[in-house]
Amino acid sequence: MSAHSSYTPNATCCYPGCREGAWQNPDGSYSSFCSKKHRDAMQQSNGPSPSVGGAKLCKNCHSRPVYVDAGRTHDFCGQRCSAQYQAGGGTQKRLCKNCHSRPVYVDGSGTHEFCGKRCRDSFQAGVAGAQGNRRAGICKLSGCQKPAYVGPDGVSSDYCSRAHRTLNQGVQDDGELCLLCGQRPKVFINGKMSDFCSSRCKDDTFGSTPIILNISSDMASFQDVTKQFTDQWKHSTTVPAIVKIWKVYCHKSHTDAFLSYKLDVERNTRIVGGNSRRRWHGTTRTCTIGDSENKGDLCKDVKCSICRIIESSFHKGNMGLFGPGIYTSATSSKSDAFVKELSGSYPAMSRNDVAKSIAFVKGLSGSYPAMSRNDVAKSIAFVKELGSPYKAMLLNDVVLGKTIKMTTGDPSLAKPPHGYDSVIGEPGGVLDYDEAIVYRNDAIRPLFLIIYNG
Incomplete structure (x- = not known):
């Protein structure tokens, strides 16, 4: 993977429509993409220096880049859009009965009424996008008070963002707490258990x-x-x-x-x-x-x-x-x-040295002979617990x-x-x-x- 020149731990894939985190190289740097598949697709669409703006978009949905494999650039982003386009005669797109924004799902059994199971279940539950959105709850990630995300279909997520969903689903079952803040559970970052609860605590640690x-x-x-x-x-x-x-x-x-x-x-x-x-x-x-x-x-x-x-x-x-x-x-x-x-800056103290030290510290003058400079030094070492x-x-x-x-x-x-x-x-x-x-x-x-x- 080609890496950015700067270290960007919160980087996301540059592939249009992808929200996955960018690939982290073993040396700690980050790529522009989440995978080689997305990198190669962008390079074949746009040349050696991929740019999001120049991507050839799907002929059906007009929102995602076309699929690229073995050096061939297709007209559609995937089989689903290809089937939808063919079902609509190439000129019309039948939209989902629930969200009214995405094309309906098409497979070997025919043309369906919804774009996917989520919209189908949402419609059947009475929370259709055309009838109003369900009120969003609060993000389930511990410590977050932001409203949960509500999609175009009117269905509320359990989290405010994909990042918080990933964090919460990556929490250890035994609930080990972050080494830095000690307040929130450790999470998986890039598939590996981190010492920290978040990128913020991780960055604060490495910054210190x-x-x-x-x-x-x-x-x-x-x-x-x-x-x-x-x-x-x-x-x-x-x-x-x-x-x-x-x-x-x-x-x-x-x-x-x-x-x-x-x-x-x-x-x-x-x-x-x-x-x-x-x-x-x-x-x-x-x-x-x-x-x-x-x-x-x-x-x-x-x-x-x-x-x-x-x-x-x-x-x-x-x-x-x-x-x-x-x-x-x-x-x-x-x-x-x-x-x-x-x-210890001084050798181990004898019982008499310890007694002298205690007398010196407590101010018990007269209980023991006057202390020499060396005795004072020993006393200081003893008192400071060096x-x-x-x-x-x-x-x-x-x-x-x-x-x-x-x-x-x-x-x-x-x-x-x-x-x-x-x-x-x-x-x-x-x-x-x-x-x-x-x-x-x-x-x-x-x-x-x-x-x-x-």
């Missing part, structure tokens, strides 16, 4: 990136990530309990670059989705982001790898057995070994593409061997557990921030 949004424990994604974390804990230690899970939205520029690279790899390798996989990454956290619902802001510490990754994703440079690259693993317990919690009782790990979307499996390390690698997109370190040689290495920032993006017991 980098940002993390809390996933409640009753959501399907919380259970899915928890299961992956548990199933992929291969060490003999007890699997830690997960405390919080956050959905990560890094900067839009990186998301666009990631999706573009993913599409390129898919085209080059012909592997669906560019062989993207969810992989774990353990790193350093110097703050308490994610520990509770009121700790969703990124810190400014350049040493806090967690916040810097969420902010702008990864950057090649970690030195390992396979050279400077971005290392992840399918084994959560292996990534746990690389987690470093440096949120330490975290938890650990943090990232679950990421990694485009692996065509992989090469290696059991022997090669620190000289600065990119995958020729013809490959990533390196897989296989257990059995120098490794006890797997590794996946990519060598470019746009090959990976963080998906989830997991907070778990240390």
